[in-house]
Amino acid sequence: MTQVSEIAQKEVMPALNQENMSILLPKMLLKNPFMLKRMRRMDPDEERYVAPPRSYELPEYRKGMKYSTANEPYLRQTRWCNHREPEVVALAHELGAYELSDREYAEAAYWWMKTNMWYEMSGFDGPGGTLRRGSGACLHFNNTYIALCRCAGIKARFKGYTMRFRPIEREVFADVDAEMASVWDAAGGEIPEAETEVCIDGTWVTAYLPQTALLTAATGWPIAEFGESSLGMYFEALPGSIERYESISFGSGMAMKLLSKIAPATLERLNVRMSRIQKVGRQELDDAGGIQEYNRIAKRKQELLSPDEILDQATLKHYDKIIIKKSQ
Numbered sequence: 001m002t003q004v005s006e007i008a009q010k011e012v013m014p015a016l017n018q019e020n021m022s023i024l025l026p027k028m029l030l031k032n033p034f035m036l037k038r039m040r041r042m043d044p045d046e047e048r049y050v051a052p053p054r055s056y057e058l059p060e061y062r063k064g065m066k067y068s069t070a071n072e073p074y075l076r077q078t079r080w081c082n083h084r085e086p087e088v089v090a091l092a093h094e095l096g097a098y099e100l101s102d103r104e105y106a107e108a109a110y111w112w113m114k115t116n117m118w119y120e121m122s123g124f125d126g127p128g129g130t131l132r133r134g135s136g137a138c139l140h141f142n143n144t145y146i147a148l149c150r151c152a153g154i155k156a157r158f159k160g161y162t163m164r165f166r167p168i169e170r171e172v173f174a175d176v177d178a179e180m181a182s183v184w185d186a187a188g189g190e191i192p193e194a195e196t197e198v199c200i201d202g203t204w205v206t207a208y209l210p211q212t213a214l215l216t217a218a219t220g221w222p223i224a225e226f227g228e229s230s231l232g233m234y235f236e237a238l239p240g241s242i243e244r245y246e247s248i249s250f251g252s253g254m255a256m257k258l259l260s261k262i263a264p265a266t267l268e269r270l271n272v273r274m275s276r277i278q279k280v281g282r283q284e285l286d287d288a289g290g291i292q293e294y295n296r297i298a299k300r301k302q303e304l305l306s307p308d309e310i311l312d313q314a315t316l317k318h319y320d321k322i323i324i325k326k327s328q
Helices: 021-031 035-040 086-094 102-116 127-133 138-151 167-173 178-186 213-219 250-262 264-288 291-302 307-322
Strands: 008-012 156-164 190-200 203-207 243-247
Touching (some): 021 178, 035 250, 035 264, 086 127, 086 138, 102 190, 127 138, 138 156, 138 190, 138 250, 167 178, 178 264, 213 264, 213 307, 264 291, 264 307, 291 307
Parallel strands (some): 008 243
Antiparallel strands (some): 156 190, 156 243, 190 203
């Protein structure tokens, strides 16, 4: 277990991985410019990604709605995270900001994000953009949740770490095309992950947002509840990699923006696959009778099996629905 002395407290999120993708990918393209063609262009016979409609209506922003104006760490506005955007303020009030207790509000915002967002790789933007779109990826979800908490005057921060993906996770995420796989391998097969922490009555409480309820249900793992960490439940942090920080770095945000410009076809292939996974997850939740009953079954399974064993079972069950091999 990582000791407190190993955990760094930082103002800004470190760059993505040891060599930031915004640097690594252009360097590889300079060495092999032919990579760019496939990363930018879909083949005529490839399945195209169609984003689902947003699952919710945004509440109306009204002038005079209260939001935090504090300028102290973990409450102030930071790069990429403006908690004063109208969409954030309006949703915060709909979820009970300044009416519920801090814990009740933070938990309500957590489950709203967990059950309303659709996982989709895209260029990076602020929390208002994420809420207008209704979709995003890990950085989007963590960032938007932190904005919702800061808007309500609740201190919130990122807790990042580095992990190594399992072989099946690599196949799902990196093997959408050979170019993506080569970039992944060049980065050493390690990936940054993050969860959030909110300060409730002087105690930092974990909130894991990167996996939506639909994504987690497809893995067979329990859906992390408010206060539960992804570490130990799903993943293990590489030694010495856990850090807390206030803001997403400029480089990390730009890496996501750059990837969407350089490799739109690769992201579309990944979104096709993530769409399949989320459809599997929705079916699992429907079959179980909802999140509460799904979690009851999943947590019982967790008492008997390791995360790897649970994932292996889900992979065997759903593989052909998620990874569709082209006929030769």
